[in-house]
Amino acid sequence: MLKESTNLCTFLYLLLISLYSEWFVKCNTNLNKIELIKLSEYDNLLPSLEHFLMELKDMDHIECTMACLMNKLVCAGVFYNNLTKFCKLPTNHPNESMVYDTQPGWEFWKNIGCDPGWLYHSEHCYLLTHRKTSWHDAQLQCESNGAFLAEIKSAKENSWITEKLMDTNMFVLQESQGLPDFTEQVWIGANDIDNEDSFIWSETNSTLNFSNWNQGEPNDEYGEDCLAIIHKTGKWNDLPCSSNLSYICEKRK
Template identity: 40%
Template sequence: MDYCVSECVRDPKCSSVLYNSPSQLCKLLRCLLIPEYIIPDTSENGWDYHASENACSDGWFRFEDHCYFNNFTGSKWNDAQSVCNQHGAYLVEINSKYENLWLDRELTNGFYCGVSMWHLFTHERNRWIGATDIVTEGQFLWSFSTTKLDFHNWRNGEPNNRRKEEYCAVIMKDGQWNDLKCFCNQGFICEKNLF
């Protein structure tokens, strides 16, 4: 077990560990398991769960030095931003193709610690992100840092401000972005610094 935990401490992407004593099998996880998702009889089958001290909070996922929370609840963009703020976070600001790829693979495709969760949340696959052009049409800024987008991954033909009503951005299931009406109900991704 000590070896397994020390491997997790050395790996910046590791947040928790599942260790099986009888088989001495170790699984490094990139997130913390929420208690209700831990199979109740894991310890009876020889599995022990341990969380890293340098990990994100329960339900939050770590990528580099940031923690992310995938909220499946449909919310308007402003409401989503408020929920993130209540948790000391902000709507995600995607600053690189690597971060976008990670979000697409780990969050928007409905995986939770490598387990598909879309059978539980099939109602919506778009997620609000922090990009908006509500101040000046066509000039998207990150709502938290108020900086211009250094990176973007707009779907072909987007952003298009369809019917002159689309000012808020989502990341879609394929990792591409789209602008939508801010009052539509979408899931959302919160981000905060790990340290």
């Protein structure tokens, strides 16, 4: 399975190389995913770093990219020299504070995959945090990570969060503790604090063009002004903002 997936990625990579001079590589399988975008401002430049993650000789483009894929959690990108066939994998993205050597043939592709622990979906990255807190504190925690409480804008996104993000994280955690709880609820980023029964997404200040309310919700039974999503069903519920729940952060790529 891994070999077939890698061959598919290689085919797509070669196809893109043949079509574009400014390459954008996006390779997705059930087992592997890497995204690299070429930054031409670093052509013929190489940072003078004491330690790269990896330095490889006699490599072609594909092999260099695959090396980054195999170390995708710590690989910040790919420096590749077309003239010498030399591959270097940095652990930090190039920046203005680095000192560079000018050497012909070098090109750099930035790894634009999600940070470790975050999951990728449709140009966004998501993180489910199990530490329980209030809605407002969850919002602050997301902001401290350059993110926001998740805003679910479509049925497709709602299904992905329910089936992939929440199911693979929350159920495993609870089952390992002997406490499977299919009614577990998780904070997402809408509230009706300012205008009762008019929920808005807090990050974009936009109305809910898509919703997936549980039967009888929202009901504001106990002054419930903040939005949560129910594990397993993916249905939505309003709860008091002071309730302590896990939460989902989201950030754009």
